[in-house]
Amino acid sequence: MLHLHHFTFNPFQENTWLIWNDSLDCIIIDPGCYSVTEKQELKAFIEANNLKPIRLINTHCHIDHVLGNPFVHKTYGLQPEIHPNEKPILDAVEQYGQMWNIYSESQPEPVCNLDKEKEIVLGDEKLEIVFTPGHAPGEVSLISHKHKFIIAGDVLFRESIGRTDLPGGNFETLIKSIKEKLLILDDDYEVHCGHGPSTTIGHERRNNGFLREPI
Numbered sequence: 001m002l003h004l005h006h007f008t009f010n011p012f013q014e015n016t017w018l019i020w021n022d023s024l025d026c027i028i029i030d031p032g033c034y035s036v037t038e039k040q041e042l043k044a045f046i047e048a049n050n051l052k053p054i055r056l057i058n059t060h061c062h063i064d065h066v067l068g069n070p071f072v073h074k075t076y077g078l079q080p081e082i083h084p085n086e087k088p089i090l091d092a093v094e095q096y097g098q099m100w101n102i103y104s105e106s107q108p109e110p111v112c113n114l115d116k117e118k119e120i121v122l123g124d125e126k127l128e129i130v131f132t133p134g135h136a137p138g139e140v141s142l143i144s145h146k147h148k149f150i151i152a153g154d155v156l157f158r159e160s161i162g163r164t165d166l167p168g169g170n171f172e173t174l175i176k177s178i179k180e181k182l183l184i185l186d187d188d189y190e191v192h193c194g195h196g197p198s199t200t201i202g203h204e205r206r207n208n209g210f211l212r213e214p215i
Contacts, residue, residue, distance in 0.1 A: 001125075002020070005018045006192065009031075009034060009068070010038070010064055012063075012195070014195060015192070018045070018051070021122045021123040024049070025051075026046065026051040027053075027127075028042075028056050028078070029151055030057070030065040032064050033067065039071045053072070056079065058090075059152075060082075060154065061080075061082055061138075062154070063096045066093055070106065080111070082112055082114055083115050083138030085168075086136060090107055120142065126144070127144055130142075130182075131177075131181075133173050134164060134171070134175070135164060136153075136166070136168055138168075139154070140153070141153060148190065149191075150191045154194040155177060156208075157195060157199070160210065161178065183205060188201070191204065
């Protein structure tokens with residue numbers, strides 16, 4: 001069985017996700033914890049539930065999704081795992097922080113492996129790694145086909161999509177990613193987003209104005 005929990009962190013209201021199995025091995029996805037209070041909240045939840053963080057995954061490396069990477073690295077000894085196309089984005093985080101007037105610690109050296117790995121194994125559970133660029137050049141989505149859910153980063157939101165006006169973004173690429181990688185799934189797959197509430201593939205197929213085919 002897989003268990004999920006999310007926190008909403010930092011001024012961008014980013015959703016940080018934890019996934020763990022019955023053995024309490026835990027994956028931390030897109031840690032956005034920024035303030036001391038947010039970092040303590042993440043750590044306290046992990047300790048209260050006796051979780052054992054074993055991997056740190058960044059769906060993509062925009063600043064709001066990686067602000068907590070240094071804390072997770074220092075606390076649990078984990079390196080962020082990313083798609084190699086995201087390395088330039090991660091390298092520019094401190095620069096973007098200055099533009100947004102948000103302090104960002106130096107990022108730990110990532111492992112650029114999410115282009116080669118096909119799945120994340122958590123005990124007897126698996127998450128498929130699916131390349132879904134468009135919002136960011138190396139963004140990936142994580143899909144549990146057994147439990148029918150998607151960790152979608154900023155690819156797909158409830159009745160919206162990720163912005164494409166940031167460096168490396170492309171609207172046509174994003175729509176192609178969503179239609180060819182996510183909308184092929186059954187309507188009852190839950191979509192857990194990087195911002196805002198979760199949704200389902202069926203709801204987005206019927207209600208997302210960016211995705212509906214013209215009549």
